[in-house]
Every structure is written in structure tokens, then in C-alpha cells.
Amino acid sequence: MNINLTLIAQLVSFAVFVWFTMKFVWPPLVKSMDERKAKIADGLAAAERGQHEQEMARERAKEYLHEAKQQAAEITAKAEKQAALIVEEAKTKAQEEGARQLAAAQAEIEQEVNRAREELRSRVAELAVAGAEKILRREIDTDAHKDIVEAVAKQI
Amino acid sequence: MVGNEITSAEYIKHHLTNLTFGNHPDHGWMLAGTAEEAKEMGFWAVHVDTVFWSIGLASLFAFYFYKAAKKASAGVPSGLQNFVEMIVEFIDESVRGSFSAKNDLVAPLALTIFAWVFLMNLMDLVPVDLIPWISSVLGIHHMKVVPSTDPNVTFAMAFGVFFLIIFYSIKMKGVGGFVGELTGMPFQTNNLLLKPFTTVINLILEGVNLIAKPISLSLRLFGNMYAGEMIFILISLMYSAGWVMGIFGGTLQLVWAIFHILVITLQAFIFMTLTIVYLDMAHAEHH
Numbered sequence: 001m002n003i004n005l006t007l008i009a010q011l012v013s014f015a016v017f018v019w020f021t022m023k024f025v026w027p028p029l030v031k032s033m034d035e036r037k038a039k040i041a042d043g044l045a046a047a048e049r050g051q052h053e054q055e056m057a058r059e060r061a062k063e064y065l066h067e068a069k070q071q072a073a074e075i076t077a078k079a080e081k082q083a084a085l086i087v088e089e090a091k092t093k094a095q096e097e098g099a100r101q102l103a104a105a106q107a108e109i110e111q112e113v114n115r116a117r118e119e120l121r122s123r124v125a126e127l128a129v130a131g132a133e134k135i136l137r138r139e140i141d142t143d144a145h146k147d148i149v150e151a152v153a154k155q156i
Numbered sequence: 157m158v159g160n161e162i163t164s165a166e167y168i169k170h171h172l173t174n175l176t177f178g179n180h181p182d183h184g185w186m187l188a189g190t191a192e193e194a195k196e197m198g199f200w201a202v203h204v205d206t207v208f209w210s211i212g213l214a215s216l217f218a219f220y221f222y223k224a225a226k227k228a229s230a231g232v233p234s235g236l237q238n239f240v241e242m243i244v245e246f247i248d249e250s251v252r253g254s255f256s257a258k259n260d261l262v263a264p265l266a267l268t269i270f271a272w273v274f275l276m277n278l279m280d281l282v283p284v285d286l287i288p289w290i291s292s293v294l295g296i297h298h299m300k301v302v303p304s305t306d307p308n309v310t311f312a313m314a315f316g317v318f319f320l321i322i323f324y325s326i327k328m329k330g331v332g333g334f335v336g337e338l339t340g341m342p343f344q345t346n347n348l349l350l351k352p353f354t355t356v357i358n359l360i361l362e363g364v365n366l367i368a369k370p371i372s373l374s375l376r377l378f379g380n381m382y383a384g385e386m387i388f389i390l391i392s393l394m395y396s397a398g399w400v401m402g403i404f405g406g407t408l409q410l411v412w413a414i415f416h417i418l419v420i421t422l423q424a425f426i427f428m429t430l431t432i433v434y435l436d437m438a439h440a441e442h443h
Contacts, residue, residue: 002194003308004178006203010210010312017214017272018316022264025218028225029244030263035230 125153164393171284171389174203174306175298189297203306210303213275214268221271243271247428254432257328257439262432265320269313270428276304277381277420281413284388304381304423307374314374317431321369324438338362369434373427380423384416 129149169191176194177187178201187204188194194201224240233241247270251263279302291299303309325334341362343354391412394405 002174002176002201002203003311004176004197004199004201004203006201006206006306006308007312007315009202009207010309011316013207013211013214014268014272014313014316017218018261018265018268020218021221021268022261025221025225026244026264026267028228029221029241030248032228032230033241033244036233039230 121153121156124156125149128152128156167393168386168389170298171288172300172386173298174300175205175296176201177204178202203300203308205298205300206303206306206309209279209301210272210276210309213279213303214272217268217271217275221267243267250429251432254429255436255439257436259324259435259439261320262435265317265435266428266432269317269431270424273304273313273377273427274420274424276302276309277423279303280305280381280384280388280416280420283409284385284392302381302385304377305385307378310374310378311370313377313427314370317373317434318370321366321434321438324435328439329441338366369430373430377423377427380419384412384419387412 132149173191173194175187176197177185178194178197179185180188180193180197182196188197188201220236221240224237227237228241244267247267248263251266255262282301287301288299291297300306322334325337329337339355339358339362341358343358345351345354388409391405391409394401394408397405
């Protein structure tokens with residue numbers, strides 16, 4: 001075991017290398033490692049947040065879909081009701097129209113009947129007059145005997 | 157590499173002799189030719205091989221770690237940076253685990269110690285004759301390649317740590333606090349007559365405790381590596397004893413080298429951990 005000047009040389013170089021490590025090696029390495037650690041932590045947190053947001057969005061979408069379905073169902077129901085209403089209305093209208101037309105036709109028929117009766121009556125009067133003429137063989141003054149003819153016609 | 161002209165003892169001795177440059181009392185500044193000459197140089201000599209390999213290895217560590225540190229970013233790490241960060245993370249965890257005070261020196265110190273001791277120990281796995289043979293071809297006759305088998309290296313590191321222990325003890329607790337720690341424990345008394353006795357006993361006990369730290373640090377590493385190197389040398393002696401012994405030696409060397417991978421890592425780790433623990437104790441207010 002020769003202890004000699006080597007010891008001093010080693011001491012000095014030891015000090016120099018420790019200083020070098022402390023000055024140039026350790027701080028940048030630890031700093032970058034810490035930075036990376038923070039970055040990874042941030043990234044993980046962001047991912048978590050993103051996942052959470054996605055979950056929420058999905059929930060919201062589900063809600064929207066549900067609402068839309070409900071609305072659609074409502075609208076369909078309303079439309080069906082309205083359609084039924086319209087059909088009902090049309091039905092009543094048609095019935096009314098039919099009734100009205102029937103009434104009008106009946107009135108017309110009655111009018112026609114009346115007219116026919118009127119004509120028949122006047123014809124009958126004429127016929128009666130003609131008959132009476134024939135019977136009397138003589139011209140009856142139509143104007144003078146109008147009331148008599150009419151009275152006869154009315155009795156028919 | 158063992159010729160018939162040198163004996164086993166000479167071979168071992170040759171392997172354990174440092175390349176020494178120093179002031180010889182008779183010949184002045186020169187490279188020592190033999191172990192005896194190196195011894196005669198006394199304190200004023202430098203183990204050139206030790207200094208060369210240790211500084212070379214530390215520079216290797218500093219170069220690669222500096223390269224990684226310069227390129228370090230918070231982005232995706234790759235290759236070298238990954239490797240460096242793995243080690244830094246490991247050291248950082250060790251320091252966090254056993255060092256409770258706040259000190260920016262301790263972690264880089266631990267990293268330097270771990271990496272340096274590990275690299276110096278790693279030289280043990282290079283076949284014992286390879287580098288000495290290359291250097292002998294180049295005309296250098298002594299070459300001890302494992303710096304941590306040189307007590308100068310381990311003592312230098314341990315003394316560096318020891319200096320920091322005393323520095324921080326005094327910085328954190330003041331001179332009075334440090335002296336009080338050395339003299340006021342473990343025996344405590346309020347009796348004025350007994351006080352000098354307890355003080356002296358405490359000083360002896362705590363002094364031994366304090367001195368034991370660097371001594372045990374350095375001798376543990378030195379002893380382990382020296383013994384390991386010795387076994388490698390002894391195994392390599394078998395290569396000159398016929399091919400049966402040679403094959404047996406080769407197997408032994410492989411087994412010992414694999415086992416030694418554990419030893420060199422463990423020694424580096426122990427040195428680092430104890431440094432952290434000692435410095436933590438220096439920072440702590442009370443034991």
C-alpha cells in the first residue's frame with residue numbers, strides 16, 4: 001500500500017468531477033425529467049377530462065334523441081287526431097250538403113208538382129171550357145165566364 | 157503471458173505494481189523500474205496508471221452524461237438519454253430515500269461516486285493480462301488497470317466525503333454544536349466532577365466513530381477490489397500450467413467474472429449509499 005501524491009491528484013480530480021456533475025450534468029437532466037413528468041401528468045389529466053366530456057356529450061345526445069322521439073310521437077298523435085277531425089268534419093259537411101241538396105230537390109219537385117198541377121188545372125179548365133163549348137155548341141165568352149170556368153176547374 | 161523465465165510470485169508482484177513516476181532519492185524524477193524503486197520514492201510519486209485510468213473513466217462518464225444533459229428535453233427520450241435518465245432516476249430515488257435535508261450537492265455527488273466507482277471496478281472484468289500486455293508492447297512495463305485496487309483512489313474519495321461530512325456538520329450545527337456532538341454523547345452527566353471523564357470518553361468514542369467512516373468506506377472498496385483482482389491473477393496463473401488446468405482456469409475465470417459483476421455494482425452502490433447516509437447524519441440536528 002503506497003500512499004503517495006496520487007492521493008492528492010485523485011482528491012483534486014474527484015472534486016473537479018463532482019463539481020462538473022453538479023454544474024452541468026445533474027440540473028438539466030433532473031429539470032427535463034421533472035418537466036416531462038409534469039407534461040405526462042397534464043396529458044393524463046387532459047385525456048381524463050376529454051373522456052369525461054365525451055361521456056357527457058353522449059349523455060346529452062341520448063337526451064336529445066329521447067326528446068326528439070317524444071316530440072315526433074306527439075306530432076304524429078296530433079296529426080292523427082287532426083286527420084280524424086278533418087274526416088269527421090268532412091263527413092258531417094257531406095251529410096249536411098246531402099241533406100240540403102235533398103231538401104232543394106224535394107222543393108223543386110214540389111214546385112214542379114205544383115206547376116204541373118197548375119198547368120193541369122188550367123188545361124182541365126180549357127178542356128172543361130172546350131167540353132162545355134162542345135156541349136153548348138156555342139162559343140162561350142171566355143172573359144165573361146171566366147169565373148164560372150175557374151170555379152169549375154177548382155172543383156175538379 | 158507468463159514465460160518460463162519468471163516465477164509465479166514475480167508474475168503476481170508484477171501485476172500488483174503501479175506504473176510510478178516520482179522523485180527517487182538517488183536518481184531524481186523518473187519512472188520507477190521496480191516495486192522497490194517505487195517504494196523508495198516515498199510520498200513524492202504518482203501512480204501514472206491509476207491517475208490515467210481513473211481520470212479517463214471519469215471523463216468517459218462526464219462526457220456521455222454531459223452529452224445527454226445537453227440534449228435533455230421534456231420530449232420523448234431515446235437511446236443514451238434513456239439510459240442516463242434511468243441512472244439519474246435511480247440515484248435520485250436513493251438520495252430521496254435516505255437524505256432528508258435539502259442539499260443540491262448530495263445527489264450529483266452520489267451520481268459521480270456511483271458512476272466513477274462502478275467504471276473503475278468494471279476494469280476488473282477486463283482480462284488481467286490484456287492491457288498490461290498491450291502496454292508492454294508499447295514499452296510500458298508496469299500497468300495496473302483497476303484504479304479501485306489502488307488505496308490512493310479509495311482513500312481520496314473517502315477523504316473527500318469525510319471533508320464534506322465535517323464541513324456540513326459545522327455548517328449545520330456550528331462549531332459548538334459539532335464539538336458538543338463529539339463530547340456530549342453517548343454518556344451524559346450534570347455532575348461537574350464527572351464531566352471531564354465523560355467528555356474524554358465521549359470524545360474517544362465519537363472520534364473513533366467519525367474516523368471509522370472514511371476508513372471503512374475506503375478500505376471496504378479497496379479490500380473487495382484488491383481481493384477480486386488477486387483472484388483473477390491467481391486464476392490467470394493456471395493458464396501456464398498446461399491445457400487441462402488452462403480450461404479449468406478459463407471456467408473459473410468465467411464464473412468469478414460473472415460473480416464479480418454483482419460485486420462491482422454492489423461496491424459502487426454501498427459506497428454511494430453510505431456517503432448519502434453519512435451526509436444525512438451530518439445534516440441531522442440530533443442522532
